[in-house]
Amino acid sequence: MSEETPKSPPRIGVFVCHCGKNIGGVVDVPSVAKFAEGLPNVVFSTDNLYTCAEDGLTCIKDAVVKHNLNRVVVASCTPRTHAPLFMSAIEEAGLNQYLFEFVNIRDQCSWVHMKEPEKATKKAMILVEMGVRKASLLEALEEKEIAVEPSALVIGGGVAGMVAALGIADHGFQVHIVEREERLGGLIGNIEKVYPVKRAASSVISDLERAVRASPMIEVHTSSTVKDAKGYVGNYDVEIQNGGASTFHRIGAIIVATGATEFKPEGMYSYGEDGRILTQLELERQMREGKVDGVKSVAMIQCVAARGEKFTYCSKMCCSVAIKNAIELKTKQPAIDVSILYNDIQMPGEALEKVYTDAREMGIKFLRFPLKARPQVVADGGLAVRFFNESLGADDELRPDLVVLSAPLVPREGAKELSRMLKVPLGQDGFFFEAHVKLRPLDFATDGVYLCGTAHGPKGLQESISQAMGAASRALIPLSNGKVRGEAAVAFADEATCIGCGNCVKVCPYVAIDRVERNGRFVAVVNSALCKACGTCVPACPSGAMTQKSFTDSQLLEMVDAVSQEEA
Amino acid sequence: MADQFEPKILAFCCNWCSYAGADLAGVSRMQYPPNVRVVRVMCSGRIRPEAVFKALSNGIDGVLVLGCHIGDCHYLTGNHRTAKRMLVLEKLLDHLGVDPRRLKVDWISASEGEKFSRTITTFTEQIKKLGPANGGAHGRRG
C-alpha cells in the first residue's frame, strides 16, 4: 500500500457511471462529467456505461497513470456495496486506497427523482462537486497494525474457563488460568450430577483438569487473583498474585470466565431458621452425604428471590436443577413424594423438556403459584408450605419433611473490581455486559477481552461450554493473526491544542482514549488500535484538538459550503 | 413566491442505518423532492452542532440529522450523544432567532426506506413553508 499523502497539489479524476440506464436514464451523465471537468483540481473526467465492470475499472487505473491522478472520485451507486471494489482498483494503480471519494448518484438521486430528470442532473452535479471538494482534502491513511502477544489469560478456572483455555492451547498458544480457589472446577465442583446428560460432575471436572494439567501450553495459577491488567488488545501487562508473590505476564487476549455463585436467601422463606430448609446446592451436599435417605416428602420452591422478588432476572437454570434433584431423589427412593412449586417452568429445547416430561412421568408433582403471592414456609415444629394453588384457584398446603429453595445465581464477588480493571462494563444485574446482545454475545466492546459462562449471566453447563469454545474462537482471531489491524479513519488528538479536559475520554464507547500526563500537563491520546472510527469524540472536544481522519471538520465543511454556495 | 422557493437542504446520515435507509428508498424507487444533499458520516455522533449551525447561518435552509434508532447504534452509544447535543443546539437556535424547525433530528433504520422518503418529503415541505433562512433574517418567527 502506498502510505504517503501526495505532496503535489490535488490532481483529481472523476468517473461518472451510467449504470446502464439506472443513472443514465434519468441523469444527463455526460453533462455531469463535463461539469466535473470544470471543478477545481479536476484534471480528468469521464463517463462509463458501468464503472464497476472490468472495462470501467481499467479506465480508472489507466487514467491514474496517464493523467498522474492523485485522488479519484467515482459517482455511481452506494459506497456500502461498491467502495471496496474501487478502493482496491486505485490501490492497484499505485494510490493509497483512502485517496478515494464515493458519490452516490443512483440510490439517492436517479432512482428517487425519476420524474424530474433536470433537477436530478443538477443534484448529481452538486453531489459530485461536494465529493470533489472533499477529495481535494483527502489524506493517505493506513490501517495501523499492532503486534499481538501470542498468549492468553483466562480468568476463572471453572468448567468454562478450562474449556476456553484448552481451546486456545490446542491452537498452540500459551494460556494462563487464574483461579481464586485452591482447586479448579468452580461451581460445578460442588454438585453431584450434570443434567440433561446425567454425567457425574466429578468426572467432567477430572477429565478437563487432566487435559489442562497435561497441556504444556497451559499454566494454572490456583489460589491466585489478577492484581492488575494494563494495556490494550495484543498488549496487556498482567500481574497475577498468589499469596504475597506476584508474577508478571505479557498477554495478547483475555477471557473473563469468573462464573457465578448461588444466592443464599437469608431471611426469606424461613431460610436459616430450620435445618430442614435448604438451598438446592445444600440439598445436593446432603444427598451426597446420605442425610436425606429417610425423608418421605420434599417440597421445592422455584423463583426464590428471583423474577422480581429481590432480583429482576430469571436465573434460567434453577428449574433444571430442581427437576434434576427431584428425579435423583425419586430414583433413589421411588416412594418419596416430591412436589415442585413453580410459576413458569423453564426447560427450553429438546433435552431439557425431555427431562421435564420424564419427571412428570415419574409422578413428581408440579404445583403452580402466582408470582404476586409467593409460597410461605412456616417452621412450627413441623414444616408447612402454604401457597395459592393457581391451577385450582384455592389456597393449598403441603407438610413436607424437607423444603428446598431454588435460589438464583448471582455474580461472584470481585466482578466489579475486575470490570474496572479491564474497563469492561457490568449490566444492571451485576453480570458482565457484552458488546452486543444479539451479534456479539462473547465480545466486549473493548477489543481483546472476551466473555463466557455464567459470568455473562445464569445459564446451564452445556450453554456455558458452547460459549467457552466460542470465546476461545474469538480470542484466537487476534492471536492467530499475530497482529490486529485498526481502523483507518481513526480519531486523532493534536497534543499541542489539547487542553486535557477529558471530555473525549468520557464519550468514547470503546475506551480507546486515555488522558495521560505529558510534559507536566494532561493530554488525550487516542489508541488507534482500539478506536472504531465513529468520531463521537470530535464534537466533544472544546478546543478542536480532536479530528477524525477521512471525516475532518474541514472536509465536511467543504461539502457543506459546496451546498450553500450552490446557485439556486 | 413560496411556490418558487426551492430550499437547500442538507442531511447528515450515519453510514449504518440512515444512509442505508436512504439506499433502500432508492432501491425501492420511492420518490422524494430533489432538494436534499446527503453528507455521509460514520456515526451521527460525529456531527458537530457547530457545523449544523454554520450551515444554517450560511445559506442552507434546513438541516436533517439522521442516525440509527436509539439502541441500534453501530457504535453502541454514539447516537445517545447526538440526541443530547442536538437538543442543546435546538435551544440555541431558538435563542438566536433561527426557527428550530429548520433542524430536524430523526432516527431511520436500514429497513425504513419509506420513512426516509417520507421524512425528506415532509421536511422539504415544511422548509418551503418557512421560506429561505438567509442567515437567520428571514427565518425568524413572526
Place this chain on the structure above:
Amino acid sequence: MKSEIESLLKETRAFMCLDCGKCTGACPLARQGGTYSPRMHIARMVYGYGSEVFADMDMWSCLTCGLCETNCPSNVKYTDFMSKVRVFSAGERRGGFCAHAGITHTLARMMANDGENQSRLGWVNDELKTAESGDVLYFVGCLPYFDNIFDYIKIEGTGIAKNSVELLNKLGVTPVVMKNEVCCGHDLLWSGDRDNFQKLVKKNVEAIAKTGARTIVTSCAECLRTLKVDYPQFAKFNFEVKHISEFVAEKLDGSSMKMSQFDGSITYQDPCRLGRHLKVYEPPREVLKKIPGVKLVEMRSNKDNSICCGTTHFLNCDRVSEGIRKERFSEALDTGAKTLVTACPKCQIHLKCSQSNRMQDEGVESLHITDFATMVNKHLVRN
C-alpha cells in the same frame, strides 16, 4: 385407594398434564358457560383431591366426546380417565341424572340379569335376507327399543336396521341377526356400572361365538366403539368389528354398482364414537359422495373438531346439552344443506329431540335428519 389413584393417573397419563387448559378451551360443555373444566378434574386428582372429583356432579355431564383428548398436546387420556373415575364414584353410590328416567340403563341392567324376555327380531320382514349363522353378523343394538321410547320424535329406529340389512343384501351379504342379542352395555360402562357391563359382554360374546361370525357390522357408533375397543378388555374377543360405513365403502371400492340421483347439498355429522374415538372420518364421506348429484358440504367444525350431538349415555341432558345442539344446528344451517346425515342412531335421537323443541332457531325444524344406512340404501341400485 391411594395406589389405585396412582395407577389411574399413570394409565391415563394424567401426570403428563401441563395444565395448559387447551382441553377446557375446546370442551363443548365448558364453552356453554358453567363450571366444567376437564383440566381441573385432572389437576385435582393429581394434587391429591380425588374425593372432590368423585363428589363433583359436573363429572357426570362429561360427554366423553373426546374433543379435549384430541386437542391435548400431552396425550392425556381424558375419556379413559372419566370412564375410570366414574367407576370409583359409582362405587360410592354417586351418579348422574339419567335422562328418560333412566330407561335405557334399566333395560340394559334387566338384560344383564336375565330379567327380560325379548322379542328382538319383529322388524325382520320377508324382504330382508337374514341368517342364524354365517360369516357376517349385523349387531342391531337397541334400535327395536328406541322405536317405542322415541316414537314421539319420529326417529328412524328399526328403519335403520331394515335399511342396513337391505343394504348388506344388495352388497351380496346375508347377515346373521341374533334373537338373543343383548345391549352392548355402552351406557352402563360409561356410567360406572362395570359389574352389569361385564355380564352383558359375556352374554353377547357367547351368542356371537355360536353364530360362527367373523365380522361384526354395526350401524350404531356406540355399539361399534364398545365392541371394538371395550369388549377386548373384558373378554376374549377375536372378531373384526366394522361400522356399516366402513363395510360399504370397502365393498363399493372398485365395484360397478350404481347409485340413483340425489339433487342437493348434504352435511355430515361425525358421531364422537365413530370419529374421534375410532378416527373413522373418510369412509362415510366417500360413500355419500358416490351418490350422483350429492354436494357434501362440511360444517365449520368437522372431523377431529366436530361437535357432539350434546348427550351421551343418556346422562345429564340439560340446558347445556341443548346449547351444544343449538350450536351444532347453527353450523349445519350455515352450510346451506337441507339434509343432515349422521352415522349413529343416538345422534339422530338427540338432534331430532332438539329439533322438536319450539325454542329452536328458524330453519332448524325443516332440516331433514337421516341415518347413513337409510340414505345409502335408498340410493344404491340393486344389481
Place this chain on the structure above:
Amino acid sequence: MADSVLVIGGGIAGIQAALNLADKGIHTYIVEKLPTIGGHMALLDKTFPTNDCSICILAPKLAECSNHDLIDILAYSEVLSVEGKEGAFKVKIKRKARYIDEEKCTGCEDCARSCPIKVSNEYNLGLNMRKAIYIPFPQSVPRIATIDASVCMHFTKGKCGVCKIKCGAGAVDYDQEDEIVELEVGSIIAASGFEVFDPKEMTEYGYGVYKDVVTSMEFERILCASGPTAGRITRPSDGKTPDRIVFVQCVGSRDPKHGRPYCSSVCCMHATKEAMLVREHDEHVETCILYTDLRAAGKGFFEYAERGKKDYGIKYIRAKPGRIVRDESSGELEVWYEDTATLKVSRMKAGMVVLATALVPSRSTAKLAETLGVELDEYGFFRSPDPLLRPVDTTRPGVFATGYCESPKDIPESVAQAGAAALRASRVVAGVTA
C-alpha cells in the same frame, strides 16, 4: 491436509462461523441453497430483547462476508456429495444456473420490473408476489438477479425474453447451465437452520382456512417496513387494521401429539417482541399472548416480558386456546380458551391470530445429513456423540453442526455456538488431533 473449511448454510450461524474462521486467516466457503445469504434473520423486523433492527445489524455482516478476501460465497448452490475424511474432504457442489452472468449483473432490477410473470414471494412467506426474475430482498448478498426457471415463460413456454432486452448490462444468459464445482476442505460445518412447522394439521386453529390466522414468521413480515404491507398492521383478509391481535404459543411445540415434544425455545420472546412492535406501530391495537409457561429465561428476557406487560400493555394470559373459529358476519375470529389463572372460560374476539408455530430442522437437513454421513436425533436435529463437552461435533469426525439445526436456540446462542464450531473446525485444519 486441505486448509479450507466449508460452511453449509448462510444464515446467521453459518455467517458467524465463516467470519470467525476467515478472520483467523482460514479460507472458508459458504454454500447457500437460496440465491442470497442471510437466512431467517434477514426476514425479521426487529430482534429481542433489544428491539434492534434485524437487517441493520445483519447487513454489515453480509457485506463483510461478501468483501472478505478469505470467504467465497456459493449462493444458489447445493452440496451433492462428500468423500474423504477429516482433514481431507472432497466435496461436490452444484451451482444452480441463475441464467445471469454474475460478473455483469449490477443488481438494478430493471429485469424484474419488466418481467410479466408474478409468483408467490417466499421471502414474504407468500404474502405478496415476486417476479420470475428477481432479487430476494434489497440487502441480498450477492445482489444478483436469479431467473426462477420453473415459472419463467422463456423456459416454460419458450416465449418471452423481456428481461434479456431490458438488461442494459447484458447479464441475462438463458443458456447458462448448472455447474459442478469440486472443493477440497479440511472440515465441514453444517448450519442448515430451521423452518416453520406448517400448522394446517392443527385444524382447531383454522390456519389455511381463515386468512387472518397467520404464523409468527408471516406476521414478522407484516410488521417489517420492507414487508408486503410496508410495516402497516393490516390483516390479510380485508386489509383492515385489527382491533386486537391474539398470539397463541406452543403451536406444534411441547406437543407430543404432533410429534414435537420439545420447546422451540424462542417463541415466547418472539411473540413478546411482535406484540411490542404492534403497540409501537399502533397503540390502539390490543395485544394478548396466550401461553403455557412463559419461557423467558435468557439474559434480560424476563425483564423484557415485564416491560411488555407494564410499558406496552401486552396482556399475558396463561391459557392455550382449544378452538378458533371465524364469525362470518363480523369477520372477527373467536378464540376460545380457559384462563388457567382465573379459571374462567372465555371467548375472545380477535382481528388476527398469530400462531407461534414450532420451529423444525429445515427440510434440507435430513438429506444433508445423509450426504454428510452423520446421524440426526429423533426430531431431525444433528446428534453429537458428547453433547456436553463437544456440543458441535457430529457422528463423523471433522464434520460439525451449529445453530438451530444442532438444537433449538436463539440468535445470541447461535452466534456463540458458531464460534464453538469455528474452533473445532480450525483445530482440524491446524492439524491438531484428538
